[in-house]
Amino acid sequence: MAEALFQIAEPGQSRSKHACRTRAVGIDLGTTNSLVAIVDAGKPTALADEHGETIVPSVVHYGGDGGVVVGADARDRLAVDFPRDTIASVKRFMGRGPRDAEATRKLTPYQFFQGAGDQSVVRFAVAGPRAVTPMEVSAEILRVLRARAEEALGGPLQGAVITVPAYFDDGQRQATRDAGRLAGLEVLRLLNEPTAAALAYGLDKQAEGTFAVFDLGGGTFDVSILKLEEGVFEVKSTGGDSALGGDDFDRAIAEALLAQAGAVDTADAHVVRRALDAARALKEALTVRTEVSVEVPFSPGRTATLRLTRDEMEALVMPVLQRCAAPLKRALADAGVERGHLSGVILVGGATRMPLVRRFVAEWFGQEPLADIDPDQVVALGAAVQADMLAGGAGSDDVLLLDVVPLSLGLETMGGVAEKLIHRNTTVPCGAKQTFTTFADKQTGFDLHVVQGERELVAECRSLARFTLKGIPPMPAGMARLEVTFMVDADGILRVSAREETTGQEAAIEVKPSYGLTDDEVERMILDSLAHGEEDVKARLLAEQRVEADGIVAAARAAMRDAPELLEDGERNEIEGALAAVETARAGSDHHAIRTAIETLDHASKPFATRRMNKALEKGFRGRDVDAVDVKLKKVGGKK
Amino acid sequence: MICWSCQKQAGTAPLCAACGALQPPDDAADLFAVLGQPARHAIDLPATEAAYKEMSRQVHPDRFATADPRARRASLARTVQLNLAWQTLRDPIKRAEYLLLRAGIDVAEKKASTGNSDKGTHKVAAPPAFLLEILELNDDLAAAKRAGDTVKVAFMAEEMRTRARESMTAIAAALDAGAPGKLEEAARSLVALRYYQRFLDQASDGDGGGGAD
Numbered sequence: 001m002a003e004a005l006f007q008i009a010e011p012g013q014s015r016s017k018h019a020c021r022t023r024a025v026g027i028d029l030g031t032t033n034s035l036v037a038i039v040d041a042g043k044p045t046a047l048a049d050e051h052g053e054t055i056v057p058s059v060v061h062y063g064g065d066g067g068v069v070v071g072a073d074a075r076d077r078l079a080v081d082f083p084r085d086t087i088a089s090v091k092r093f094m095g096r097g098p099r100d101a102e103a104t105r106k107l108t109p110y111q112f113f114q115g116a117g118d119q120s121v122v123r124f125a126v127a128g129p130r131a132v133t134p135m136e137v138s139a140e141i142l143r144v145l146r147a148r149a150e151e152a153l154g155g156p157l158q159g160a161v162i163t164v165p166a167y168f169d170d171g172q173r174q175a176t177r178d179a180g181r182l183a184g185l186e187v188l189r190l191l192n193e194p195t196a197a198a199l200a201y202g203l204d205k206q207a208e209g210t211f212a213v214f215d216l217g218g219g220t221f222d223v224s225i226l227k228l229e230e231g232v233f234e235v236k237s238t239g240g241d242s243a244l245g246g247d248d249f250d251r252a253i254a255e256a257l258l259a260q261a262g263a264v265d266t267a268d269a270h271v272v273r274r275a276l277d278a279a280r281a282l283k284e285a286l287t288v289r290t291e292v293s294v295e296v297p298f299s300p301g302r303t304a305t306l307r308l309t310r311d312e313m314e315a316l317v318m319p320v321l322q323r324c325a326a327p328l329k330r331a332l333a334d335a336g337v338e339r340g341h342l343s344g345v346i347l348v349g350g351a352t353r354m355p356l357v358r359r360f361v362a363e364w365f366g367q368e369p370l371a372d373i374d375p376d377q378v379v380a381l382g383a384a385v386q387a388d389m390l391a392g393g394a395g396s397d398d399v400l401l402l403d404v405v406p407l408s409l410g411l412e413t414m415g416g417v418a419e420k421l422i423h424r425n426t427t428v429p430c431g432a433k434q435t436f437t438t439f440a441d442k443q444t445g446f447d448l449h450v451v452q453g454e455r456e457l458v459a460e461c462r463s464l465a466r467f468t469l470k471g472i473p474p475m476p477a478g479m480a481r482l483e484v485t486f487m488v489d490a491d492g493i494l495r496v497s498a499r500e501e502t503t504g505q506e507a508a509i510e511v512k513p514s515y516g517l518t519d520d521e522v523e524r525m526i527l528d529s530l531a532h533g534e535e536d537v538k539a540r541l542l543a544e545q546r547v548e549a550d551g552i553v554a555a556a557r558a559a560m561r562d563a564p565e566l567l568e569d570g571e572r573n574e575i576e577g578a579l580a581a582v583e584t585a586r587a588g589s590d591h592h593a594i595r596t597a598i599e600t601l602d603h604a605s606k607p608f609a610t611r612r613m614n615k616a617l618e619k620g621f622r623g624r625d626v627d628a629v630d631v632k633l634k635k636v637g638g639k640k
Numbered sequence: 641m642i643c644w645s646c647q648k649q650a651g652t653a654p655l656c657a658a659c660g661a662l663q664p665p666d667d668a669a670d671l672f673a674v675l676g677q678p679a680r681h682a683i684d685l686p687a688t689e690a691a692y693k694e695m696s697r698q699v700h701p702d703r704f705a706t707a708d709p710r711a712r713r714a715s716l717a718r719t720v721q722l723n724l725a726w727q728t729l730r731d732p733i734k735r736a737e738y739l740l741l742r743a744g745i746d747v748a749e750k751k752a753s754t755g756n757s758d759k760g761t762h763k764v765a766a767p768p769a770f771l772l773e774i775l776e777l778n779d780d781l782a783a784a785k786r787a788g789d790t791v792k793v794a795f796m797a798e799e800m801r802t803r804a805r806e807s808m809t810a811i812a813a814a815l816d817a818g819a820p821g822k823l824e825e826a827a828r829s830l831v832a833l834r835y836y837q838r839f840l841d842q843a844s845d846g847d848g849g850g851g852a853d
Contacts, residue, residue, distance in 0.1 A: 159706070188705050232693055390705035400697050426727065429701060431720040489716060490701040 023158045024188060024391035025149045026196070026383025029138060029176065031091040031245060032218030032350060034058045035377060036145040037384035038153065039393060044200065044381035047152050055376065056148075058218075060140045061086040062126035067543035070144045077551060083109035083273035085127040089247055090141075092219045093122050093134040094179075095171030109269035109276075135179040142183035159186035161387040163379050165220040166192035167240030167327075167406050169452050170464050170494050177491065188390045190491040193217075194224035195235055195403050196382030197348040200373055202228045203385060203399075209343025210236070212331075214361050214369065215379075216324070217349035219245040223328050225335035225342075234402040237334035237425045239327035246283075246351035249317045253279035253308075256316050261304035278306070283317075286310045287354055314356045321360055328364060334425050345369040348378055402427050405488055412449035412458045414439060421486045424454065431487045435501075438482075442474035446482050450496055469498045545594040549586045552598055553579055556605055559612060566611045578604040644710050654699055654718060662699060662707075664714040665721045671738060674725040681736060681815040683729065692726040732808055736830055739815050745827045764827040766835065774835045781842055797843035804836040 026037045026044070033055045037046045046054040053072070061074035062085045069078060079086040087110065098112065098121075113123035113131035123131040142162075149157060162185075164176050173190055180187040194213035201207050208228050215222040222240040226233055254275040285292045286308065293307040332339060347369045351357055361369045373381070389399060404427055410420040413436070421432040436446070446469040453461030472480055481501040488494050556579060560567065567575075578601035585597040643650035645661035656663055665674075672679040675691045696719065697703075704715040728734045737747050747764050777796070784792040807829050814826035 189702075386702075390702060392706065397697070400693065400700060401702060402696070427723045429716050429720050430723050430727075487716075487720065490719075 022388050022391035022393045023153045023155060024387035024393075025145075025153075025157055025160050026191075026380050026385070026387045027142065027145055027160050027162045027185075028193070028196075028380035028383060029091065029141065029162055029164075029179070030058055030217055030379075031089050031220060031247065032058055033376065034141050034145060035380035036149050037377070037380040038149065039384050039388035044384040044388075046377050046380055047148050049148065056141065056144055057088075058090065058141050059086060059088045060090065060137050062128060062130060062132065063543060064127040065543075066128060068140055069543050069547055070140050071544075073544065073547040073551065077547065079273060080270075080277070082127065083269040084111050084125070087124055087126070087132075087137050089219050090134050090137040092243065092247070094138065095169070095173070095175035096122055096134070098122055109273045111269075135175050135182060138176070138179035139182035142179060142185060146183055146185060157185065158391050159188040159387065161189045161191050161383045161390065162187055163191050163193045163196050163383050164492075165215070165217075165240060165242055166194050166222045166224050166235075166238040166403075167220065167242045168492075169242070169407055169462055170409075170492070171462070172242065173491060173493050177493070188387060190493070191383050191386050192222070192224065192235070192238065192403055192406075192492070193379045194222050194238065194346075194348065195226070195233065195401060196380075196386065197346055197373075197378045198224070198226045198228065198233055198382070199385050199399075199401065200378045200382035201346055201370070202233060204373065207344065210335075210337055210341070211344050211346055212328075212342050212365065213346045213348055214324075214328075214352065215240075215348035216351040216357060217245050218351070219243065219247045221245060221324055221327065222348075223324075223331045225331055225337055231398045232400045232402065235404045235425075235427075236337065237331045238404055238406050239331035239334070240406070241323060241327055244320070244323050245349075248320045249283060249351065249354075250276050250279040252316045252320055253283060253313060257282075257304075257306055257308075260306060282306075282308055283313065283354070286313050310355075317354075317356060321357065324360070325364070339364070340366055342367070346378075347371040347375050350376055403490075403492070404428060405430065405492060407452045407462075408454055409450070409452050409464075409486055409488070409494055410461070411436075411484060412451060416458045418451050418453070418456060418458045418461050421484070422488060426488075428492055429487070429489050431485060433483055433485050436482045436484060437478050438472075438475065438480045439477055441477050443477070443480070444472050444474055445470040446472070446480075446498065446500075448484065448496070448498060450494070464494070465496070467496075467498075469500060472500050472503060475502070541591040542589060542594075545591040545598070546586055549582050549594050549598055552601060553582055556601065559605075559609070563612055563615070566615065567608060571608055574604045575601070575608065644714075645708075654695070662704065662711045662714045662718065665718045667717075667721075669721065670742070671725040671728050674721055675729060677729065679739065679742065681732075681739060681812040683735070685730065688726070688729055692722060695722055732812070733830070733833065736811050736815055736826065740823060740827050740830070743823050745823060747827050747830050764824075764831055766828070766831045770832060770835075774839070778839060778842065781839065793843055797840060800836055800839050800843070804833060804840070807833050807836065 022039070024038075028035045028037075035046050035054055035056065037044050039045075048054045049056075056071045057075040059071065059075040059079060061069040061078040061082060063069065064085075074086055075088065079088060111125045113125040121133050121135075123133055124137070125131055146157065146160075160180065162176055162180050164173055168176070176190060177187050194215050197213050197215065198211060201211075208230075210225065210227050213222070213224045213226065215224075220240065220242050221244040222238065224238040225236045227236055228234075254272070257278060258271075258275050282292055289310070291307070291309045293305065342365065345361060345365045345367060347358070347361065352361070352369075352371065352375050358369060358371075386401070404425045405422055406424060408420045408424045409422040410418045411434075413419045419434070421434055422430060438446075447466065448469065449458065449466050450464040451458050451461040452464050455461050469482065479502070482498055483501055484496065484498045486494060486496055556575060560572065560575065564572075578597070582594070582597040582601050585593040588594075641650045641652075641663065642648070643656040643658060643661055643663065646656060646659035648656070648658040650661075650663050651657035654662060654665075670679065672683075675688050675695070677683050677688050677691070699715050699718040699722065701712065701715045701719060704712045707715070728738050740747055745764060777800075781793065781796055784796065811826045811829045811833070814822040814829070
């Protein structure tokens with residue numbers, strides 16, 4: 001991206017290639033950011049791009065020309081100009097139906113596809129015009145990570161472990177697995193994020209005892225209580241809120257900003273995007289500063305001065321953060337552990353960088369939390385360890401992971417009551433059987449409604465699936481005996497089968513979520529992507545390089561305009577020449593040529609960039625800080 | 641049993657005696673036997689847990705992620721059974737219920753059977769006099785809660801906890817006594833214990849206040 005050229009002194013480091021390691025990777029498919037990691041020489045390592053950047057922002061842009069751009073360019077540039085076609089935080093929509101989406105739609109810039117009545121999956125209406133599902137959007141992110149890993153490992157992958165919030169329900173898990181399949185990955189396991197973090201901590205720090213993992217990401221909150229002992233990682237309980245995270249902080253701040261600017265009712269997609277981006281930038285700036293003041297042009301001719309102190313921001317965010325308390329309490333109660341008796345509290349997720357969040361955690365648990373493994377990386381590192389072990393790497397005989405079902409699973413019975421077959425916090429894999437009978441004479445079929453949740457009434461639980469067992473001969477009420485079997489595998493995914501005992505009539509389904517893709521749809525999407533695979537990859541690489549070229553050219557021009565006094569003799573000509581070469585290459589369709597031209601420009605402008613950086617540093621810490629804030633906010637409001 | 645992989649006699653261990661392939665479990669296996677424990681209420685919990693973890697290490701799906709689909713199915717089924725066994729044996733109430741079920745007495749809470757089969761089992765109900773007593777206690781508790789009398793609620797809960805504890809001790813002794821009449825007694829006490837538990841849930845419900853603190 002643009003600023004990287006002038007801020008990062010070191011180019012991407014070359015990666016060593018070992019022959020004797022598994023080619024299984026761990027992927028943290030996050031709400032805000034995603035990462036891929038491998039185990040290299042016995043140590044988990046996050047893989048970086050050519051700029052040394054390990055994080056891929058989970059933002060996907062769909063261009064009018066059919067191209068797709070993923071990552072920082074999509075987030076920093078395209079989201080501003082094309083808010084509707086640039087999907088961020090797609091994880092919040094995984095396994096959700098149009099009606100759920102409606103609920104999260106408040107203050108999102110997206111447009112949802114209004115298709116035929118039987119649409120059971122959320123679809124975003126984007127440029128093209130196309131209607132894409134959350135699984136397809138996630139698959140785009142996964143493809144980028146897969147390509148990065150294949151390049152680093154020098155060949156196709158054996159498989160991947162993809163992490164999910166522990167509190168993800170069955171539908172959200174299936175959606176994630178489907179996204180992996182769409183991206184051409186062999187999904188070895190879905191691993192719960194707090195468990196992944198504990199695995200990374202436990203192995204790296206030789207930790208033993210009972211730990212809480214506090215995982216507050218962009219869009220989800222998880223808490224898990226684990227016992228670590230002699231290589232056994234046993235989850236005692238888990239809890240959370242799959243719709244609570246840093247995004248909600250941003251939204252709370254953005255709503256306040258819009259209210260301050262008097263633009264609540266007039267907010268269109270662009271304004272909403274800017275307000276959300278401004279909120280994120282303010283939140284991040286207020287992590288180190290105590291007050292930020294900024295002008296944001298909300299629309300042509302309408303600029304608002306927005307000022308926020310850290311105290312004010314914390315007051316806006318606190319009500320959202322308080323929502324963590326109830327799941328925390330329940331997780332501890334379910335584990336049978338007292339708050340004060342924990343060996344440690346592990347912090348995971350970008351939102352735990354906020355001083356307010358750390359204070360909250362420290363006060364709640366009565367001890368300083370642990371953050372010595374980068375909270376942004378720890379989940380991917382743990383997933384890499386698990387992937388390596390599943391593929392038969394070293395240490396696989398020493399470690400045992402025992403995870404649990406996050407939410408109870410049951411069936412609807414008479415009167416709309418949910419009969420639980422598997423209770424929350426049961427160790428997976430697990431199974432349960434229950435016998436039901438008919439309530440009407442001559443009933444020849446059973447309607448089975450599978451639900452997930454803790455509430456007594458079906459209406460208050462999440463509906464997972466419905467299916468029917470037919471062909472039962474007419475019998476008096478209460479005579480038929482229907483045996484229903486639930487089986488939850490190690491991924492936390494449920495299969496249900498039913499059998500009428502007197503006739504032997506059987507029905508078995510892998511519960512397809514009410515709001516998911518059918519197997520046929522997944523197959524079709526995979527076939528489509530295979531057919532266009534080659535072209536897709538090329539089109540994508542080209543689109544990405546073009547976007548990067550635009551960014552770098554603009555940044556270089558701006559830098560020369562801003563600080564001409566720092567240019568040495570002949571340097572301007574050299575940079576101008578390199579700039580022209582980038583523009584020529586950009587007009588062509590060879591992504592390698594664009595890459596080469598960008599690297600030449602990078603090389604030519606490096607001394608100049610270094611001088612500029614030093615100058616900025618001379619202004620001292622405070623000055624640089626202000627600078628950084630200005631840059632961020634300019635990007636937010638810079639374009640009309 | 642014939643091994644699915646080498647077609648020879650597999651033996652009774654999880655792994656085939658001839659080729660080492662993981663064998664599916666016997667669905668009808670006794671849960672005490674699954675963890676290698678004697679079938680009685682007084683069991684050595686640490687030893688049982690150690691056995692559970694040791695066996696889990698051998699058969700867990702994490703060991704078979706890239707194995708033959710048949711081995712993977714066997715691993716899943718084995719681990720489901722192990723988890724069920726440990727979940728049943730680790731909890732004193734579930735352990736007692738299971739011991740009774742083995743003896744043909746079904747004290748499961750649900751109307752329908754949760755075991756392998758409900759053929760040949762009979763059900764136990766609480767005597768009416770006991771139900772009346774519990775009903776009155778519940779009314780008293782509700783009244784104390786409505787009045788905000790936290791001292792009385794705490795006192796009633798403590799009394800009930802003592803009763804539940806004594807009841808559990810008696811159940812354990814009755815189950816391991818080996819006399820047929822004792823099993824019926826244990827079954828009745830188990831049903832009563834469930835009412836005590838519900839009373840305690842009621843007593844603690846909502847006493848935590850807001851979670852924010």
